[in-house]
Amino acid sequence: MKKANLVRVAVQSIRKNKMRTLLTMLGIVIGVGAVIVMVAVGNGAQSRIQEQIQNLGTNMIIVTPGSSAQGGVSQGAGTFNRLSVEDAETLKREGTLISAVSPVVMTRVQAIGGEGNWRSSVNGVSVDFQAIRDWQVSSGAFFTESDVRSMRKVAVLGSTVAANLFPGGDPVGQQVQLRNVPFTVVGVLAAKGQTAGGSDQDDVILVPYTTAQTRLAGRSFIGQILAGTASAADIAGAQQEIRAIMRESHRLGDGENDDFTVRNQDELADAASGTTQVMSMLLAAIASISLVVGGIGIMNIMLVSVTERTREIGIRMAIGARGSDVLTQFLVESVVMSVLGGVTGLAAGFGGAALLGSLTGWSTAVPPEAVLVAVGFSAAVGVFFGYYPARKAAALNPIQALRYE
Amino acid sequence: MENRYVIRVEDAVKTYKTGKTEVHALRSVSLIVEPGELIAIMGTSGSGKSTLMNILGCLDTPTSGRYELDGTRVDGLSKNQLADLRNQKLGFVFQGFNLLARTSALENVELPLLYDRAGRWRDTKKLAAEALDRVGLGGRLDHQPSELSGGQQQRVAIARALVTQPTLLLADEPTGNLDSRTTVEVMALFQALNESGITVVLVTHEAEVAQYAKRIVEVRDGRIVRDEPVRGRRVAADDLREMDEPTLEAAA
Numbered sequence A: 001m002k003k004a005n006l007v008r009v010a011v012q013s014i015r016k017n018k019m020r021t022l023l024t025m026l027g028i029v030i031g032v033g034a035v036i037v038m039v040a041v042g043n044g045a046q047s048r049i050q051e052q053i054q055n056l057g058t059n060m061i062i063v064t065p066g067s068s069a070q071g072g073v074s075q076g077a078g079t080f081n082r083l084s085v086e087d088a089e090t091l092k093r094e095g096t097l098i099s100a101v102s103p104v105v106m107t108r109v110q111a112i113g114g115e116g117n118w119r120s121s122v123n124g125v126s127v128d129f130q131a132i133r134d135w136q137v138s139s140g141a142f143f144t145e146s147d148v149r150s151m152r153k154v155a156v157l158g159s160t161v162a163a164n165l166f167p168g169g170d171p172v173g174q175q176v177q178l179r180n181v182p183f184t185v186v187g188v189l190a191a192k193g194q195t196a197g198g199s200d201q202d203d204v205i206l207v208p209y210t211t212a213q214t215r216l217a218g219r220s221f222i223g224q225i226l227a228g229t230a231s232a233a234d235i236a237g238a239q240q241e242i243r244a245i246m247r248e249s250h251r252l253g254d255g256e257n258d259d260f261t262v263r264n265q266d267e268l269a270d271a272a273s274g275t276t277q278v279m280s281m282l283l284a285a286i287a288s289i290s291l292v293v294g295g296i297g298i299m300n301i302m303l304v305s306v307t308e309r310t311r312e313i314g315i316r317m318a319i320g321a322r323g324s325d326v327l328t329q330f331l332v333e334s335v336v337m338s339v340l341g342g343v344t345g346l347a348a349g350f351g352g353a354a355l356l357g358s359l360t361g362w363s364t365a366v367p368p369e370a371v372l373v374a375v376g377f378s379a380a381v382g383v384f385f386g387y388y389p390a391r392k393a394a395a396l397n398p399i400q401a402l403r404y405e
Numbered sequence B: 001m002e003n004r005y006v007i008r009v010e011d012a013v014k015t016y017k018t019g020k021t022e023v024h025a026l027r028s029v030s031l032i033v034e035p036g037e038l039i040a041i042m043g044t045s046g047s048g049k050s051t052l053m054n055i056l057g058c059l060d061t062p063t064s065g066r067y068e069l070d071g072t073r074v075d076g077l078s079k080n081q082l083a084d085l086r087n088q089k090l091g092f093v094f095q096g097f098n099l100l101a102r103t104s105a106l107e108n109v110e111l112p113l114l115y116d117r118a119g120r121w122r123d124t125k126k127l128a129a130e131a132l133d134r135v136g137l138g139g140r141l142d143h144q145p146s147e148l149s150g151g152q153q154q155r156v157a158i159a160r161a162l163v164t165q166p167t168l169l170l171a172d173e174p175t176g177n178l179d180s181r182t183t184v185e186v187m188a189l190f191q192a193l194n195e196s197g198i199t200v201v202l203v204t205h206e207a208e209v210a211q212y213a214k215r216i217v218e219v220r221d222g223r224i225v226r227d228e229p230v231r232g233r234r235v236a237a238d239d240l241r242e243m244d245e246p247t248l249e250a251a252a
Helices: A003-016 A018-055 A085-094 A128-133 A145-149 A159-165 A209-215 A232-249 A265-308 A310-318 A323-360 A368-394 A398-403 B049-056 B079-089 B105-114 B124-134 B150-162 B180-195 B236-242 B247-251
Strands: A060-065 A067-070 A073-077 A098-113 A116-125 A137-140 A154-157 A175-178 A181-189 A204-208 A221-229 A260-264 B007-018 B021-033 B038-042 B064-069 B090-093 B168-172 B199-204 B215-220 B223-229
Touching: A003 A018, A003 A323, A003 B105, A018 A265, A018 A323, A018 A368, A060 A232, A060 A265, A085 A098, A085 A209, A085 A221, A085 A232, A098 A128, A098 A159, A098 A209, A098 A232, A116 A128, A116 A159, A116 A209, A128 A221, A145 A209, A154 A159, A154 A175, A159 A181, A159 A204, A175 A204, A181 A204, A204 A209, A221 A232, A232 A260, A260 A265, A265 A310, A265 A323, A265 A368, A310 A323, A310 A398, A310 B079, A323 A368, A323 B079, B007 B049, B021 B049, B021 B223, B038 B049, B038 B180, B049 B064, B049 B168, B049 B199, B079 B090, B090 B150, B105 B124, B105 B150, B124 B150, B150 B168, B150 B180, B168 B180, B180 B199, B180 B236
Parallel strands: A116 A204, A154 A181, B038 B199, B038 B215, B090 B168, B168 B199
Antiparallel strands: A060 A221, A060 A260, A067 A073, A098 A116, A098 A175, A098 A221, A137 A181, A154 A204, A175 A181, B007 B021, B007 B064, B215 B223
16 A cells, blocks of 8 residues: 555544544643643743853852861851951962952841831942952942952942832932941942842842941851952863862861862852753653653554454455555554644643743743654654554454454 | 466365364365356355355465465465455455445545555546446445445445456345345346456345346355356346336435
8 A cells, every 4th residue: 555545544534533533632732732831841940040140240150168077077068157358369369360359248237328228238349249240330330449448438239229228319429327337329230130049139238348347347257259260261270279279278288178169150050950950850751641641542542443443444454455554554543643632732832831931920941852852752652552553453354353243 | 277267266175273173164165257257156154155255255265275366376375465366356345335434435435446555546536436437326426325325335335346447246245234126226236247247256145136146156064065057047127127116216
């Protein structure tokens, strides 16, 4: 039998059972649709996280207080905070691959000024901070090197703080009180939005780190040191260099562990997207189960169909169909059904992902290869679950099949 | 062997084994059918006539003995070769019509052409339409079996058997499900086809139907017990004319 005829015969008999075909296809439609939606959600979350990490700044290296061990008992990260402003200054002085360094002195204060008060975090940073975080000012200017050296009481407000303290007005030139110390607002930062973790990056007040240390004493500590390199290629070398300098200035012996952690942005991104990747794999795996269930549905229907059409198979064989013709016909029927279901499911998946995106505000993205995988996989389901019934049909004895009532 | 015979069966034996007991469906059958014959194979149920018909129809092969169809040795062929032979040399007409449901008359008749492996047929739709025309159903190409009367369904089945221009038309109780008038009509069609040169083998248990054949072969207990020309052969067309209601012709 010619291939074109084969497909025609199969399509003819699919058409003859529209309702049954639709119901059988539904299993595959739901399966493929569910997989596509899940992949879209997972993929969307991942690309959003990547975007947010990129948003932190470019070529950024982060040094955080690391764990220390006492007598073999690990104390956990940050137990002994040994990061200091001097570390940042040493890195700035001795680093060759590092183009910018800024300590981040962190404290929380009640800021008073303009039309009210607002509790926010105050970060004491150096001028380099702006370059490392790639953070523009929307109004005024960032403080200067001389502000840092002279410990001037100047502040740059994050957009959230500016909006809360000075709604509708320009805070530049105004005063804010941080722990009863008046600071002059010199600039307002451009909005950056939320971090991957969901916290508001714009809810911050930047002051020179020198001023923070002297004027805002109290529970101020160096949460982290940020460093930047001129190009992405320098990052790995710069990390090595930072580690060496830090070990030396902390006077760590050969056998001692680092009391700090050096990470770059990609590592942060990997850690974050690793989690979502596991999540989206899990979601897709659960969704694939429905695809398998859909395949079993096809097998079930095809088996019923073989029994129901025993006489038809007998007729076809009597007029010259070979076993292989019957096998191929049933196989083509199940593949056509599952691929049609797969394509419909693909459309349903795209629609579902878009709907879910607009309802929940999650970003969704269907990777282009998922289209091929979905269609290919549903065809494979058709072959896999259609083969057994098809072989059963092909093995029928024409004499008995013709007599079947 | 020359191609003189359409069917040449020599000493065919068919034995079925069910458990430990052996059933001798055919004990020893020899039969020759020449081109242009219209032969009726008769017998009661259990006589072995169905087994003989299955063997003649290449649906089964004899346990021993020799069967040639149109010069081709059939015994010992594989399943696939048998299927090809059925497609190329045989046309089947069954008692229960055996048309594909929810499939138009045209598509039913076209089906055997689609299963041809030699690529002999080109315009399969046109050939199918011609075959339906030949059995007087040229105006009902798009009707489905459920929309046709029994006699019409059997004509579709005959058209399906004819469409591949087979060497042999094999009809298994073709009138078993038909009333007496339609029976005569269908027999008239077989006789007309036979007149045009087609060899026909009818399997039947009805003596009246066998009277329309040229030759009767009777099978009993797996053996041929009678093989003789029909005396007082009836002509279906004449019988139809004798039936008094010519208006029914159009209705059927």
